Amino acid sequence: MRKQYYHAAAIQCLKRKRLYEQQIEQLGNFQLRIHDQMILLEGAKATTETVDALRTGAAVMKAMQKATNIDDVDKTMDEINEQTENMKQIQEALATPIGAAADFDEDELEAELEELEGAELEEQLLQPAFAAPAAPVQVLAGRVPARPKLTKEEEELAALQEEMAL
Numbered sequence: 001m002r003k004q005y006y007h008a009a010a011i012q013c014l015k016r017k018r019l020y021e022q023q024i025e026q027l028g029n030f031q032l033r034i035h036d037q038m039i040l041l042e043g044a045k046a047t048t049e050t051v052d053a054l055r056t057g058a059a060v061m062k063a064m065q066k067a068t069n070i071d072d073v074d075k076t077m078d079e080i081n082e083q084t085e086n087m088k089q090i091q092e093a094l095a096t097p098i099g100a101a102a103d104f105d106e107d108e109l110e111a112e113l114e115e116l117e118g119a120e121l122e123e124q125l126l127q128p129a130f131a132a133p134a135a136p137v138q139v140l141a142g143r144v145p146a147r148p149k150l151t152k153e154e155e156e157l158a159a160l161q162e163e164m165a166l
Contacts (some may be wrong), residue, residue, distance in 0.1 A: 118158060
């Protein structure tokens with residue numbers, strides 16, 4: 001009977017062993033399913049975050065486009081151009097001479113200059129010519145005889161004529 005008792009106990013142990021093995025296999029399958037579920041959840045979370053970020057970006061971009069439509073941009077550019085033109089006009093106004101200097105008529109100035117030149121030419125013609133030297137002037141080789149000294153006014157006239165290329 002003892003043999004039967006050990007035999008029955010051994011069978012019981014084998015049954016428990018198989019039950020434990022089945023339970024271990026079930027727990028392993030549960031762990032795999034949980035692991036698969038975690039991977040799916042992480043992927044779903046990443047997808048959701050990506051979609052939310054895209055939605056937020058699209059909403060912000062739409063709001064920015066509403067805030068800056070093309071008509072507003074054109075209007076702003078027109079205002080900038082207008083202000084630039086105003087600034088140019090202000091700078092031109094500041095650059096013009098003050099007083100009568102800005103009101104000179106070019107034709108009138110030309111006529112006055114011709115009168116002055118004519119009067120000066122007439123004055124030069126009325127002055128006696130330089131007297132010829134009493135004795136002939138000897139010119140040494142390589143030397144030019146000195147010119148008679150001009151008055152300050154004559155020097156100024158000569159300089160003015162050179163400037164005007166007359």
